Amino acid sequence: MAHAYTPGLRVSEKTVVRKERRLPIKGEVVVAKGDHVTSDSVVARTHLPGNVQLVNVASKLGLPPEDLPSVMQKKDGDPIEKGEALAVTQGFFGFFKSKVLSPCEGTVESISTVTGQVILREPPTPIEINAYIDGEVVEILPEEGVVVEAVGTFIQGIFGVGGERTGEIAVVVDGPGQPLDESLITDEHKGKIIIGGSHVTWDGLQKATEVGAHGIVVGGFDDPDLKRLLGKDLGVAITGHEDLATALILTEGFGEMTMAHGTFDLLRSCEGRKASINGATQIRAGVIRPEIVIPIEGATAADVQDGEGSTTGLEIGSLIRAIREPHFGSLGKVTELPNELQKMESESMVRVLMVEFENGEQALLPRANVEMIEE
Amino acid sequence: MSENGKINAIVATDCGSTTTKAILIKLVDGEYRLIVRGEAPTTVEAPFEDVTRGVLNAIREVEELSGHEILDGEDIIHPNDGNRGVDLYLSTSSAGGGLQMMVAGVVKSMTAESAERAALGAGSIVMDVLASNDGRLPHEQIERIRHLRPDMILLSGGIDGGTITHVVELGQIISAADPKARLGAGYNLPVIYAGNKNAREEVVKLLEDKTSLYQVDNLRPVLERENLGPARDKIHDLFMEHVMAQAPGYSKLMGWTDAPIMPTPGAVGSMIEAIANRHDIEVLGVDIGGATTDVFSVFQKTFNRTVSANLGMSYSISNVLAEAGIDNVMRWVPFKLPELEVRNRIKNKMIRPTTVPQSLDDLKMEQAIAREALRLAFEQHKNFAVSLKGVQQERTISEAFSQSASGETLVNMMDLDLLVGSGGVLSHAPRRQQAAMMLIDGFLPEGTTRLAVDSIFMMPQLGVLAEVHEQSATEVFEKDCLIHLGTLVAPVGTGQEGKPCIKFETTLPDGTLVNEDIPFGEMKVYPLGIDETASVKVTPARGFDAGAGPGKPFESTLTGGVVGLIVDTRGRPFVLPTDESERVKRLDKWAAAFDAYPPA
Numbered sequence: 001m002a003h004a005y006t007p008g009l010r011v012s013e014k015t016v017v018r019k020e021r022r023l024p025i026k027g028e029v030v031v032a033k034g035d036h037v038t039s040d041s042v043v044a045r046t047h048l049p050g051n052v053q054l055v056n057v058a059s060k061l062g063l064p065p066e067d068l069p070s071v072m073q074k075k076d077g078d079p080i081e082k083g084e085a086l087a088v089t090q091g092f093f094g095f096f097k098s099k100v101l102s103p104c105e106g107t108v109e110s111i112s113t114v115t116g117q118v119i120l121r122e123p124p125t126p127i128e129i130n131a132y133i134d135g136e137v138v139e140i141l142p143e144e145g146v147v148v149e150a151v152g153t154f155i156q157g158i159f160g161v162g163g164e165r166t167g168e169i170a171v172v173v174d175g176p177g178q179p180l181d182e183s184l185i186t187d188e189h190k191g192k193i194i195i196g197g198s199h200v201t202w203d204g205l206q207k208a209t210e211v212g213a214h215g216i217v218v219g220g221f222d223d224p225d226l227k228r229l230l231g232k233d234l235g236v237a238i239t240g241h242e243d244l245a246t247a248l249i250l251t252e253g254f255g256e257m258t259m260a261h262g263t264f265d266l267l268r269s270c271e272g273r274k275a276s277i278n279g280a281t282q283i284r285a286g287v288i289r290p291e292i293v294i295p296i297e298g299a300t301a302a303d304v305q306d307g308e309g310s311t312t313g314l315e316i317g318s319l320i321r322a323i324r325e326p327h328f329g330s331l332g333k334v335t336e337l338p339n340e341l342q343k344m345e346s347e348s349m350v351r352v353l354m355v356e357f358e359n360g361e362q363a364l365l366p367r368a369n370v371e372m373i374e375e
Numbered sequence: 376m377s378e379n380g381k382i383n384a385i386v387a388t389d390c391g392s393t394t395t396k397a398i399l400i401k402l403v404d405g406e407y408r409l410i411v412r413g414e415a416p417t418t419v420e421a422p423f424e425d426v427t428r429g430v431l432n433a434i435r436e437v438e439e440l441s442g443h444e445i446l447d448g449e450d451i452i453h454p455n456d457g458n459r460g461v462d463l464y465l466s467t468s469s470a471g472g473g474l475q476m477m478v479a480g481v482v483k484s485m486t487a488e489s490a491e492r493a494a495l496g497a498g499s500i501v502m503d504v505l506a507s508n509d510g511r512l513p514h515e516q517i518e519r520i521r522h523l524r525p526d527m528i529l530l531s532g533g534i535d536g537g538t539i540t541h542v543v544e545l546g547q548i549i550s551a552a553d554p555k556a557r558l559g560a561g562y563n564l565p566v567i568y569a570g571n572k573n574a575r576e577e578v579v580k581l582l583e584d585k586t587s588l589y590q591v592d593n594l595r596p597v598l599e600r601e602n603l604g605p606a607r608d609k610i611h612d613l614f615m616e617h618v619m620a621q622a623p624g625y626s627k628l629m630g631w632t633d634a635p636i637m638p639t640p641g642a643v644g645s646m647i648e649a650i651a652n653r654h655d656i657e658v659l660g661v662d663i664g665g666a667t668t669d670v671f672s673v674f675q676k677t678f679n680r681t682v683s684a685n686l687g688m689s690y691s692i693s694n695v696l697a698e699a700g701i702d703n704v705m706r707w708v709p710f711k712l713p714e715l716e717v718r719n720r721i722k723n724k725m726i727r728p729t730t731v732p733q734s735l736d737d738l739k740m741e742q743a744i745a746r747e748a749l750r751l752a753f754e755q756h757k758n759f760a761v762s763l764k765g766v767q768q769e770r771t772i773s774e775a776f777s778q779s780a781s782g783e784t785l786v787n788m789m790d791l792d793l794l795v796g797s798g799g800v801l802s803h804a805p806r807r808q809q810a811a812m813m814l815i816d817g818f819l820p821e822g823t824t825r826l827a828v829d830s831i832f833m834m835p836q837l838g839v840l841a842e843v844h845e846q847s848a849t850e851v852f853e854k855d856c857l858i859h860l861g862t863l864v865a866p867v868g869t870g871q872e873g874k875p876c877i878k879f880e881t882t883l884p885d886g887t888l889v890n891e892d893i894p895f896g897e898m899k900v901y902p903l904g905i906d907e908t909a910s911v912k913v914t915p916a917r918g919f920d921a922g923a924g925p926g927k928p929f930e931s932t933l934t935g936g937v938v939g940l941i942v943d944t945r946g947r948p949f950v951l952p953t954d955e956s957e958r959v960k961r962l963d964k965w966a967a968a969f970d971a972y973p974p975a
Contacts, residue, residue, distance in 0.1 A: 117547060121551075235694025253722075254718075346735050347805035
């Protein structure tokens with residue numbers, strides 16, 4: 001039987017974090033195994049093939065495609081400058097010549113006598129990838145990239161927008177239930193990763209961007225504000241490529257939701273330390289959750305007790321969070337795990353568990369509607 | 376096969392992106408029946424990265440539930456000898472994102488559309504359609520090919536013997552893009568050429584070195600006819616050889632199966648096509664999943680499939696809201712909820728897609744969204760399932776006046792005989808009446824239409840089984856797969872609430888005589904069980920058509936189901952009142968007629 005619970009997001013005080021940094025196409029790795037790198041160190045670079053331009057030379061000159069070779073001034077593989085003659089007709093006794101000029105700098109890739117087209121390729125674009133986290137290069141992926149390893153605090157969020165950012169952790173709220181609004185953000189937060197509580201308001205997010213904060217980590221956010229931020233209604237949770245100055249990571253979900261105490265306390269204990277965060281989220285097969293990585297200087301893999309963090313599944317006493325109405329966001333402890341399917345108010349027959357919430361209230365919940373809090 | 380040459384036991388699996396489902400079919404008293412179904416999480420992703428783990432787990436559950444031994448360690452026992460082993464093992468797969476293709480053709484509404492139809496029919500997701508006249512500049516098209524990284528490309532264009540220039544230009548664009556495959560860095564991207572045969576030589580020159588090029592017969596040899604079979608078959612072969620072989624564990628799985636692994640939607644399509652052919656009926660099928668919604672139809676003997684890649688009930692739920700708009704979703708909800716609350720709830724389902732509705736209101740909300748997802752997917756299907764465009768038609772004078780043109784939709788709801796729904800929100804609705812209501816509201820069938828749901832979503836396994844052993848697939852489909860909900864009678868026309876619409880006459884199996892004037896705006900459900908029939912006479916009021924023409928009486932023998940005989944006089948086209956309280960009142964009244972929900 002499939003495990004009918006959501007495994008939960010990882011929240012780990014000290015763990016080994018490995019990040020694969022791979023080029024989109026083959027290139028050159030510029031660091032060596034064992035090198036210590038910082039988040040902005042370049043680890044590999046390559047050149048993306050340039051854009052292609054198609055020029056229908058035959059039709060521009062009013063010639064049948066098969067006559068193309070007789071007028072071409074360049075052959076396959078030749079370099080060409082923007083504005084340079086690509087083809088020139090003979091004209092009448094040297095007069096009335098017609099020309100086709102190259103629309104770009106690049107090389108001639110092919111000349112077709114079937115279609116009359118000449119394909120030009122623009123110069124390649126250089127691209128570089130950085131280490132993203134402070135750590136050590138532990139593996140070289142020849143011609144493709146590296147694996148960087150760090151020992152540090154690792155927290156997964158549930159949803160985020162915006163790509164990779166780094167900055168110092170700055171906790172600006174008193175507790176995990178306090179909303180983050182603009183009054184809490186000042187010019188001092190430039191370049192920082194701001195930690196809020198239950199929710200960030202639209203004005204709070206705007207203020208963070210204005211002062212140049214690199215990221216916000218908070219419990220919840222309202223969907224209408226997300227629509228405003230992205231300029232469109234987000235249909236499918238595949239994010240990370242948005243052009244946002246301030247990355248946003250939600251630890252709990254949409255709406256006003258108190259951040260899990262464990263997560264908040266851990267972030268508070270990291271105040272002032274450098275963090276690498278990534279808002280990229282992909283909720284599809286091959287799920288990617290947003291993350292916060294806070295390397296611990298000088299720590300090594302030998303210091304890590306918990307290994308990679310094991311998931312044992314739900315047990316009596318497990319800490320859980322309800323992740324659907326009517327108890328959405330409430331935290332509690334599992335008190336019973338009955339085997340039989342039970343009928344819900346919706347009349348769905350589901351596997352359930354009994355939970356005692358922090359306020360003492362007991363409730364029967366579908367196992368699919370809880371998330372384990374891994375500590 | 377067992378010693379007597381008969382197929383006595385069959386196990387079939389469907390490897391979905393999240394769950395692998397196994398079914399066991401056995402020959403019982405001379406007919407094939409479903410014995411049990413088991414499931415386990417799919418294991419394509421880390422940490423397992425081997426699809427066969429999930430397959431074995433699902434089969435193991437089948438063994439435990441049925442007591443029928445199938446596995447010897449990690450081997451499937453062949454053949455069956457009574458209570459041990461199976462004679463056939465088959466599988467379908469949509470794990471790892473299924474089959475993702477890009478298609479290209481010269482004219483967007485002609486060869487490109489035929490290529491799209493071939494790819495969709497083979498069960499693929501079409502990531503983009505490239506055409507010489509798609510409005511994009513060549514460098515934009517090249518950029519797009521590079522960016523998408525499909526599993527394969529289908530290139531078509533031109534009729535046989537026609538001009539080759541345009542299709543060669545498309546070949547140049549693909550060649551310039553130097554496309555890379557999505558999976559497996561070490562092999563060339565498969566490209567199928569199914570265009571003008573005279574351009575083959577040029578296409579080979581352009582693509583042979585940069586891709587794995589395959590050539591099949593032109594899929595549009597003449598304007599008047601499509602020939603999609605060869606391209607579709609080649610797609611299936613390459614899906615096995617290239618795409619699946621790259622996915623973790625599939626090489627092993629391919630060694631286990633007695634027939635090639637089929638893409639899941641391709642197998643469902645075969646099943647729908649087989650039903651339509653066998654009974655000579657017009658069929659519409661829908662599979663509403665978490666990420667995508669597939670619609671299949673056979674109208675006028677033409678099979679069509681569309682995939683609405685971003686309409687679904689979990690991963691894509693937020694996109695249903697984005698595409699339909701909040702007002703369209705909320706019009707089906709019989710209570711008030713602030714927009715902020717609705718939007719946050721839907722987003723929370725998107726980011727935690729495995730949760731289930733616990734409260735009744737939450738269930739109603741989810742079923743409202745399902746109605747809109749079905750409606751939108753069906754809209755897309757109607758626009759795609761059209762007659763061939765660009766075909767010269769001989770017309771009589773009257774046809775010329777009626778402005779009928781090529782490229783009109785083949786979907787005619789008045790002619791539809793059977794509507795089959797599958798996918799969690801329909802198959803697992805707590806009451807079957809809810810599934811019937813969602814199908815009716817999402818598709819708005821006209822005249823008389825039988826409604827059914829796939830009980831446990833086993834159409835994929837039966838589809839692949841039909842390819843090798845049709846008898847067993849058919850018998851299980853008819854007896855164990857489909858749950859008949861009943862027959863819907865829905866006159867076409869509009870009127871005013873409470874004004875005359877139809878006179879409905881029938882005798883129910885228990886002898887009850889029904890002779891009712893049913894006014895406009897009603898839903899009625901009469902008890903008529905599975906395998907029961909009733910002779911029905913519907914006399915429409917002026918302006919309404921129940922199937923025999925406007926105002927003309929319609930008589931037929933209709934079949935029942937777990938819901939019954941349903942009469943819907945809410946009109947076609949169907950419009951909900953804009954007044955909030957009136958709308959809620961009617962939604963509650965219709966749901967009550969179905970006994971769709973427990974009392975609040």
